[in-house]
Amino acid sequence: MRSQSPETDRHEATLSLTRPFSSEERALFSLLAAAMFQVGLPLMPEGFDWKRVIEEARQQAVLPLVAEGMASLPPARQAPQELKQAAQQAAFYAVTAYERILHTQDQLIALFQRENIPCVILKGLGAAACYPKPELRLQGDIDLLVHRHDLDRACALLERTGYQENKRPQDKHIAFLGHGAEVELHYEAANYPGNPAGEAIHAHMSQVVDRAVQVALGPYRFPALKGLDQAVSLLMHMQRHIWAEGLGLRQLCDWTMFVHHLEEGRWEQEIAPALQSFGLYRFAQIVTGSCAKYLGLPEQACRWHRGIGADDLSHSLLIDLVSSGNFGRKDPDRQGYILIEGPENGKPIRVSPISRINAKARLHMPLCKRYPVFLPVAWVYLPVRYYLGRRKGKYMPIRLNPAAIAKAKIRTALYRQFHLFEP
Numbered sequence: 001m002r003s004q005s006p007e008t009d010r011h012e013a014t015l016s017l018t019r020p021f022s023s024e025e026r027a028l029f030s031l032l033a034a035a036m037f038q039v040g041l042p043l044m045p046e047g048f049d050w051k052r053v054i055e056e057a058r059q060q061a062v063l064p065l066v067a068e069g070m071a072s073l074p075p076a077r078q079a080p081q082e083l084k085q086a087a088q089q090a091a092f093y094a095v096t097a098y099e100r101i102l103h104t105q106d107q108l109i110a111l112f113q114r115e116n117i118p119c120v121i122l123k124g125l126g127a128a129a130c131y132p133k134p135e136l137r138l139q140g141d142i143d144l145l146v147h148r149h150d151l152d153r154a155c156a157l158l159e160r161t162g163y164q165e166n167k168r169p170q171d172k173h174i175a176f177l178g179h180g181a182e183v184e185l186h187y188e189a190a191n192y193p194g195n196p197a198g199e200a201i202h203a204h205m206s207q208v209v210d211r212a213v214q215v216a217l218g219p220y221r222f223p224a225l226k227g228l229d230q231a232v233s234l235l236m237h238m239q240r241h242i243w244a245e246g247l248g249l250r251q252l253c254d255w256t257m258f259v260h261h262l263e264e265g266r267w268e269q270e271i272a273p274a275l276q277s278f279g280l281y282r283f284a285q286i287v288t289g290s291c292a293k294y295l296g297l298p299e300q301a302c303r304w305h306r307g308i309g310a311d312d313l314s315h316s317l318l319i320d321l322v323s324s325g326n327f328g329r330k331d332p333d334r335q336g337y338i339l340i341e342g343p344e345n346g347k348p349i350r351v352s353p354i355s356r357i358n359a360k361a362r363l364h365m366p367l368c369k370r371y372p373v374f375l376p377v378a379w380v381y382l383p384v385r386y387y388l389g390r391r392k393g394k395y396m397p398i399r400l401n402p403a404a405i406a407k408a409k410i411r412t413a414l415y416r417q418f419h420l421f422e423p
Helices: 023-037 050-059 063-070 081-114 124-128 148-160 196-205 227-242 249-260 266-278 281-294 311-324 332-339 353-364 366-370 372-391 402-416
Strands: 119-122 142-146 173-178 181-186 213-217 220-224
Touching: 023 050, 023 063, 023 249, 050 063, 050 081, 063 081, 081 119, 081 124, 081 142, 081 148, 081 181, 081 220, 119 124, 124 213, 124 220, 124 249, 142 148, 148 173, 148 181, 196 227, 196 266, 227 249, 227 266, 227 281, 249 281, 249 311, 266 281, 281 311, 311 402, 353 366, 353 372, 366 372
Parallel strands: 119 220, 142 181
Antiparallel strands: 119 142, 173 181, 213 220
């Protein structure tokens, strides 16, 4: 469950996607690079505020990684003791949660195997497996993907095992709580746009359960995505969040580690041609540019990101990410973006709640997509769902003010340059 952060009130009144990074942001990037690539002494800027670095790392759900990067600093460059202890405590909690979730996930995998229900892990520990120290990648839910025709059996199995279904409606998955963990049982690997590219991606991802490979973390083994399947999964997850509540540094770190661990030649031979046909290749280049320029991803692992003149877009994407915070928690104006319709056919941006609700209903409610006459149901259902979720702390408040609209215009102009799902 996503809850509000105490840092929410600290946000930028205006949004500039071309501003330089602050010394605190550059320090954070250096510490993350040191943790992910184990390269030794981080290149730290001068005159930064350690407290703000720690706050930003916590906000971005990467504080355990920052603690690892801090460990490589010489004594004279270390953070004040209380801040160092805060980072170390976050790392300790991350390791504890990692062991618990890994054990629970192992039990679930064994349970599904005994009942002959094929499944695969999405995100989470599947992404963590690429890190040099997987236990420092913060974990959340356990995301299990099953075939749609196995969904009823999988739900019944979880309930017999003591999990309770969270009745709150979800997108493309059913949530369960039990045994100290939240399990999201997915029957689709992603949300797909309603165009030819979306249909092609859907057709490819509909068989990923059957293509799962076994990944080892210590004594545990589990089915996960690799290669093209993982690339599409990560990119679809990122693009979905940038168009909604926002992305976080943790997701960018996941992509950094994924690219770094690709076998030589796999990108060019397998992944790039498919992403080009899916309309995801340019987005992958822009995201990778951010990782290479700021998070330490070696250029020899990703030379393919260059040559499109997108350095400014990579910079702006990362500015947008750190300005919004993890899933938009840092900037309350960000939430208003979900009710603002971007320009189309030369029309200006406008506040259009009904239009955005219709778009969300067509994407997540198959009945509304097939029979538009049911769209008015969504006009009531989705706002009520937001209201109830807001009371439980799941959603941040939606603000529709001049600042939110101004920021939406800037973000929309950036995102449209990604040319997502275009040939």
